[in-house]
Amino acid sequence: MQENQTEQQEETQQSAAPAAPVQETPRILVALDASRNSLTALKAAAELASLMHADLQAVFVEDVNLLRLAGLPFVHEIGLYSAIRRPFDGPTAEREFRMLANQMRRAVAQTAVSARVNWSFQIARGNVEQELLTASSAAELLTLGRVGRTPGKRFGSTAQRVIRQALCPVFLLGDEGLTYPLAVIHTGSPASERTLGLAAILMQGRDEAVRLFVMTDPDHNGEERVHRAQRLMQGLEKQNLQGKIILIDSREELPQILHATGHGTLVLPVELASLLDTVSCSAILVR
Amino acid sequence: MEPGKPLKSDELVHRCNPDQFSFDTTDDLPDLDGFIGQERAIEAIRFGVRIDRPGYNIFALGPTGAGKNTLVHRYARARATEEPPPDDWCYVNNFDQTSKPxxxxxxxxxxKQFSQDMKRLVEELQTTLSSAFESEEYQARRQALEAEFQERQQESLKDIQEQAKERGLALLRTAGGLVFAPLKEDGSVLEPEEYEKLDEEKKKHLQSEVEVMQERLQKVLYQVPRWEREFRQRLRDLNREVASFVLKDLLNDIRTSYAKMPAVIEHLDHVQADVLDNLQFILGGSGGGQGGDEPNAVLQSVRAGAATRRYQVNLLVDSSAREGAPVIYASNPSYLNLIGRVEQMAQMGALITDFTLIKPGLLHEANGGYLILDAIKVLSSPYAWEGLKRALQFGEIRIESPYEMLSLTSTVSLEPEPIPLNVKIIMMGERRLYYLLAAYDPDFAELFKVAADFDDEFVWDEDSQQLYAQLISAIARREQLKPFERAAVARIIEQSARLVNDSERLTARIQNVVDLMEEADYLADEDDAQTVSIQHVQQAIDAQLYRNNRVSQRMQEEVLRETILIDTEGEQVGQINGLAVLQLGAYAFGKPSRITATVRMGKGEVVDIEREVDMSGPIHSKGVLILSSLLRARYAYDRPLSLSASLVFEQSYGGVDGDSASSTELYALLSAIAQVPIKQSLAVTGSVNQLGQIQAIGGVNEKIEGFFELCQARGLTGDQGVLIPAANVKHLMLRQDVVDAVEAGRFVIYPVATIEEGIELLTGMPAGERDEEGRYPEGSFNRRVEDKLTEMMEKRIALDRKSRGEDRDEDQNQNDDEGQAEDEKADVNE
Known part of the structure; x- marks a missing residue:
């Protein structure tokens, strides 16, 4: 019972005119943990919220594991830089959480105001993934950093777990943030179809082409491929997108081709999530 | 000329006869080669520019417009072309002590070449170093180093994580560090309650496991900074290795061109060492990578800029385009302009400076040559004179800010290495300045050993007249004026004599002549004339006069309206017309003044009312004392002078000085004594000595013209005229209208050598000379004076005798009087 207990505090800020009830406005959720990537995620989330006319909802999860740990008498915190051993107890953990939360709240307020979006800031306490998944259930999109605060990693464990379970698209932010030209990957799956819609939102007000990488079925003959490409062109036109179609035969050569053509943020269906082990850039995974 | 007799019209002015010239207009004349007059000054300048000894700087003293500037420039330039151009001077960075370039x-x-070479070096340095650091070889080596460091760090952490996992622990991140969390079997963190439920042994075990891991983690983390330092050091070594290879090649090219200049080679060695020490700044964030952590892009670009500035060359003196030694005229010789300055620039809100901001002064520019200065400008510019002297005394230019000297500022500044100074200073100024400096500045005589003394005027003779015409021709060409006709040239020469008030001299203040010529040229232009004629010159002279004569006209009006009383007709006893000269700026004019004398019985004192009220200068007082002693010596040398006389300049409201009215005053006094009237149609000027000789005075032309104008305004009668000292006849350069009036017999000018001549002209009576018995002849003016004085003396003696008798009577009554006097005193006290 106790494990599932969560405490929530929420603060909502209407920075524009009093809008319609919160439920009706789409929400962009951003997970914050004070890491560098999570701040990049905040910025990208604010941009997206502005493009999608959505509210920005920021969540900071106080990791319950750390609090539990603080209850153990023999646990010490080792300073990451100084390597000094300090006692780690309940009050210390609480104080650190408060400090980080304040820091995050200020960052959210500042970013949201300059992007002119409504924002809310929520502090949750519990298991990080669980809390994020719960919070994201009502969101249009979840944004978070590729790596968290534990050093020595290229693809954070929390991010990996969240993308496996999230119901909404997940935007994973690397250091570079949201960049263009967008590279959209199409496998033919239903999720792939939705990548185009998302790309269209991200391309609003931009007069440039997206790169559409199309995974072909090796069994298909030339005519079928052309047909598929034409169909995708129509799909692009329907979304008012200019696009450049690149046909790709095998999944293995995708990282190389991506590297060779150069690209900005990836928009890909969730089944290709493992691609992110080899390609380190910001990516939106669409379910 | 015969004293006492009217002067003829040709004696009133020295005409320059145009027929003496062989040219029609100045276009026919060659330019003047050299100068007219000024031999002394020229000799001094020639000597001064050639002698190469310390302290032999030149001070050219003389009036403005005497051609000092032209002459000094000409001789300095002539000498400079024979001399080699001076060496170049640069300031470069002092890598050991940046504040002392x-x-x-x-x-x-x-x-210039060195400066360009270094500029190119810096550019090439950046590109060559960048490409070296972008090369695959370097990148590969660098990445290997980085990867090694990263891996070392990650491996050790991964290792720790794995060890922890083996012990059932997880590594978690807190706000400031890392903690080990004991895990339950399902992978979640052990809760305190659950921990409490464990048996003691398990608790101990768990505790010791965490303890062990914490220690291990600490060990690993302790090493990270050391690894990082190690990594940086190895990266630096790699960078130096790559850079020194590139640098050696770049610098060798330059070294060969400056092989014979050890100072330059030494500097290049310093540059090489410094580049290797500062690679990260030179490359900015682009290649070295060490500057890549810099969060502030602006700061980074500033640093990169500053890094390349270090190797620049500040070329202070560039003689590449110079032929011969420099001759510089300092139009604004302020301290900073003379000595040079260290400028500062604002960077991110702070004022900073470096050796590239050292700006040369005039002394740097003129070093090895000649610097021409205006003394008044140097002296009136704060600290300029002190700075100049210090530079000359020590033979070096040391750039110091005067603000620092005065502690007005405390910003960090530079102390550039002083540059040896070898310059010839030519200072120009008025005589007054020269003598003041010589008197009050002990250093002056040491530093300015050559005085070039310019004359105000020179002799007017056939030769100089011809040269003057050539000078006028040269001026006309230089100033792009129309050609001057022969007669116009002659008129200018006459005016030039008038400017010095001397018919035998011409002015050396050429600027006045230039002004006149320009004005005449303007009038000719208005007339659409092709050449400048005598009329244009005359109009220009008249116009100059008209522009300046407001005050003299006003004064004359007041005389005509009889506000100021001056008679020009009739006769009066004890009253005479004197003549004064007033100077307003460059314009002088004559003003008639009434002088009156009164006499009464007395003890022989002559009261100068002017002096009594301190309105006269010492020379005027001296003149009055001379005339009173002349009076005694001439008329009362063997008896007491029994009169008192008062002399006054009527209606004078300012002071008077000068003795030019002493003869005038004497005439008035004698007239009052003899009760003989003086002709008011005449005005008198001239000083007198104790022997009764009339001596020369100044401003004779203005005085005559002043009286003439008044008489002309009232209508010339033919009786009117002026008595001038005979010694002044050579100074006459009168205006044409005066000359014309004299020629027509409507105005007279008498030269006078003695008092007697003056008396006869003024009274119409013979003056008279003493005969063998020592008596003046009957009916002469002197006899009347003597008789009057004798009469007064006798009356005086009689009076004295009478008063002595009364005194005796008074003595007898004294006792009675005293009592009465005391009563009166008591009344007053009440």
Missing amino acids: RALRLPAGKG
Whole structure:
């Protein structure tokens, strides 16, 4: 019972005119943990919220594991830089959480105001993934950093777990943030179809082409491929997108081709999530 | 000329006869080669510019417009072309002590090349170093180093994580560090309650496991900074290795061109060492990578800029385009302009400076040559004179800010290495300045040993007249004026004599002549004339006069309206017309003044009312004392002078000075004594000595013209005229209208050598000379004076005798009087 207990505090800020009830406005959720990537995620989330006319909802999860740990008498915190051993107890953990939360709240307020979006800031306490998944259930999109605060990693464990379970698209932010030209990957799956819609939102007000990488079925003959490409062109036109179609035969050569053509943020269906082990850039995974 | 007799019209002015000239207009004349007059000054300048000894700087003293500037420039330039161009001077960075930039001397023209070479070096340095650091070889080596460091770090952490996992622990991140969390079997963190439920042994075990891991983690983390330092050091070594290879090649090219200049080679060695020490700044964030952590892009670009500035060359003196030694005229010789300055620039809100901001002064520019200065400008510019003297005394230019000297500012500044100074200073100024400096500045005589004394005027003779015409021709060409006709040239020469008030001299203040010529040219232009004629010159002279004569006209009006009383007709006893000269700026004019004398019985004192009220200067007082002693010596040498006389300049409201009215005053006094009237149609000027001789005075032309104008305004009668000292006849350069009036017999000018001549002209009576018995002849003026004085003396003696008798009576009554006097006193006290 106790494990599932969560405490929530929420603060909502209407920075524009009093809008319609919160439920009706789409929400962009951003997970914050004070890491560098999570701040990049905040910025990208604010941009997206502005493009999608959505509210920005920021969540900071106080990791319950750390609090539990603080209850153990023999646990010490080792300073990451100084390597000094300090006692780690309940009050210390609480104080650190408060400090980080304040820091995050200020960052959210500042970013949201300059992007002119409504924002809310929520502090949750519990298991990080669980809390994020719960919070994201009502969101249009979840944004978070590729790596968290534990050093020595290229693809954070929390991010990996969240993308496996999230119901909404997940935007994973690397250091570079949201960049263009967008590279959209199409496998033919239903999720792939939705990548185009998302790309269209991200391309609003931009007069440039997206790169559409199309995974072909090796069994298909030339005519079928052309047909598929034409169909995708129509799909692009329907979304008012200019696009450049690149046909790709095998999944293995995708990282190389991506590297060779150069690209900005990836928009890909969730089944290709493992691609992110080899390609380190910001990516939106669409379910 | 015969004293006492009217002067003829041709004696009133020295005409320059145009027929003496062989040219029609100045276009026919060659330019003047050399100068007219000023031999002394020219000799001094010639000597001064050639002698190469310390302290032999030149002070050219003389009136403005005497051609000092032209002459000094000409001789300095002539000498400078024979001399080699001076060496170039640069300031370069002092890498050991940035606040004391080094001065480098290079042969003329080499400085510019060195500056360009270094500029190119810096550019090439950046590109070549960047490409070296972008090369695959370097990148590969660097990445290997980085990867090694990263891996070392990650491996050790991964290792720790794995060890922890083996012990059932997880590594978690807190706000400031890492903690080990004991895990339950399902992978979640052990809760305190659950921990409490464990048995003691398990608790101990768990505790010791965490303890062990914490220690291990600490060990690993302790090493990270050391690894990082190690990594940086290895990266630096790699960078130096790559850079020194590139640098050696770049610098060798430059070294060969400056092989014979050890100072430059030494500087290049310093540059090489410094580049290797500062690679990260030179490359900015682009290649070295060490500057890549810099969060502030602006700061980074500033640093990169500053890094390349370090190797620049500040070329202070560039003689590459110079032929011969420099001759510089300082139009604004302020301290900073003379000595040079260290400028500052604002960077991110702070004022900073470096050796590239050292700006040369005039002394740097003129070093090895000649610097021409206006004394008044140097002296009136704060600290300029002190700075100049210090530079000359020590033979070096040391750039110091005067603000620092006065502690007005405390910003960090530079102390550039002083540059040796070898310059000839030519200072120009008025005589007054020269003598003041000589009197009050003990250093002056040491530093300015050559005085070039310019004359105000020179002799007017056939030769100089011809040269003057050539000068006028040269001026006309230089100033792009129309050609001057022969007669116009003659008129200018006459005016030039008038300017010095002397018919035998011409002015050396050429600027006045230039002004006149320009004005005449303007009038000719208005007339659409092709050449400048005598009429244009005359109009220009008249116009100058008209522009200046407001005050003299006003004064004359007041005389005509009889506000100021001056008679020009009739006769009066004890009253005479004197003549004064007033100077307003450059314009002088004559003003008639009434002088009156009264006499009464007395003890022989002559009261100068002017002096009594301190309105006269010492020379005027001296003149009055001379005339009173003349009076005694001439008329009362063997008896007491029994009169008192008062003399006054009527209606004078300012002071008077000068003795030019002493003869005038004497005439008035004698007239009052003899009760003989003086002709008011005449005005008198001239000083008198104790022997009764009339002596020369100044401003004779203005005085005559002043009286003439008044008489002319009232209508010339033919009786009117002026008595002038005979010695002044040579100074006459009168206006044409005066000359014309004299020629027509409507105005007279008498030269007078003695008092007697004056008396006869003024009274119409013979003056009279003493006969063998020592008596003046009957009916003469002197006899009347003597008789009057004798009469007064006798009356005086009689009076004295009478008063002595009364005194005796008074003595007898004294006792009675005293009592009465005391009563009166008591009344007053009440």
